[in-house]
Amino acid sequence: MSQAPKAPSVLDQYPEESRESADLLKQAVPLMMRHQIAPNPVHYALWYTYSQGSNPDLNRRLDKIVGDFDVFPPETALKLFREHIICNELEEARVNQQQVIELVDDIEGDVARSVEGSTAYNESLIFGLQALRDPQDENLPNVLTELHESTQQMQAQQEKFLYRLRTAQTEIQHLRTQLDRAHMAATLDHLTQIFNRNAFTHLLSKALKSDYRGLALVMMDIDHFKNFNDQYGHPLGDRVLQHVGQLLRDLLPPRAMAARYGGEEFCVIMRDCHDLQTAHAFAERLRLKIQALRVKVRSTDKVIDSITASFGLALAQAGDDPEGLITRADDQLYKAKHSGRNQVHPPASSAALSA
Incomplete structure (x- = not known):
């Protein structure tokens, strides 16, 4: 096909x-x-x-x-x-659907032909068995010849069907790859290669509905990022965002999910996190890694070592919806920003009290 x-x-x-x-x-x-x-x-x-x-x-x-x-x-x-x-995406989905339909139709036709061949082979086999029971039957050579031909036809049909089935498996895998790529494009932020905001909202809503217990939200914002872009240009700002995306992928705990929430703001959904102290420890590791980033301005060879980030934390509570949990984490992020930046809120002492 x-x-x-x-x-x-x-x-x-x-x-x-x-x-x-x-x-x-x-x-x-x-x-x-x-x-x-x-x-x-x-x-x-x-x-x-x-x-x-x-x-x-x-x-x-x-x-x-x-x-x-x-x-x-x-x-x-x-x-x-x-x-x-999105017309092309809709058309691609329609084309993929039509390819699957054609594929199923082809396999159905091959199966039908195989069944017909099996039926003809069975009839020839019955005639052959009857002839063997009567050695005086002069028609025995013809029956055996017909049985031999039916066997060959049956074998050819089975080989053709097996080949078609293997081809279908390859085509299905190709379609699956296309769908996976489309899904990735729809859920990943193309710059940082972590989830985008739409995917984050869906994942957070799903996590809260399944079980809010042990769920924490970490919100992070790169400090003075607008000034950074204005001073050094957007291409260098994009490189910083890419570095942060890589750090998030490297440092994520098991079952955690990271997303670019918008611009220079990121979110991490943590599972199996039953206290703010655990979330604080993760955020602090990430904060120190970001603070240690060194980015070179290619036009001047100047090395920038002033990249920092602020963090806000919140634990999910009974009855939380995504908006409520995000608001609480964002409030803590606001406190971190207005307490001098480059820090995690609530601070370590408050996080320990919640344990």
Whole structure:
């Protein structure tokens, strides 16, 4: 079965570097404000693409909508998002589904032919057995010849079916790989290679529903990151984020999950963590590793050794939803920021009291 050519993914539509992306957002946000368009991911994607100018048809549709309506219709926004932003993903899913259907149909046909061959072989075998019971039967040579031919046909059909089955296994594995890649693209942050915010929200909600006990949330924010980007540029800022992502992957305890929450902010969901002291120990290790980072400015060979991060911790409680737990951890992060940065809150003494 031939494979359909792969359409460009959503990520392929946005090849800009961080600085270019920031410039496009600076164009998109005022446009949204001018037309009183609610700030949500769907609208951001539409107006970012509008500012990008890569989809003239979408631009014409958006211009017409804001000219015709006082309030931007949410159902229209979703329709445009499907048609112009994620259309290729929807088409890829449809193609993959059709490939699976064709694959199953092919296997069903091979099985049907194999069954027919088995039936014919069985009939020839019955005739052969009857002829053997009557040695005077002059038709015995013909029956044996027919039985031999049926045996050969049966063997050929079985070999063909086995080959088709192995080919199907290869095709299924290919489809599975495609789906895995699509799933990874949908859940991973492409820069840091840890979970993105959408995946984090889903994982935290699922963890709270399964069992809140032994669940802790660590929120982390790189200190003065905006000033760092302004001084050294976004490419160097991206390298810092990549280093932090690598540290998180290296230091994560068993069953913990890390995510980039947004910009320079990260979250870690810890399981089997029944007190803040355990969460504090992990956050402190990570804080020291980040503080030890050394990043070289390639244009000047200057080594930057001033990267630090602040942390907020919270333990899950009965009745917690994701928003409540995030708010408590974020409040502690706020205290760490306003207590001088480069520290973990609650501090070690308070964390020990909760044990």
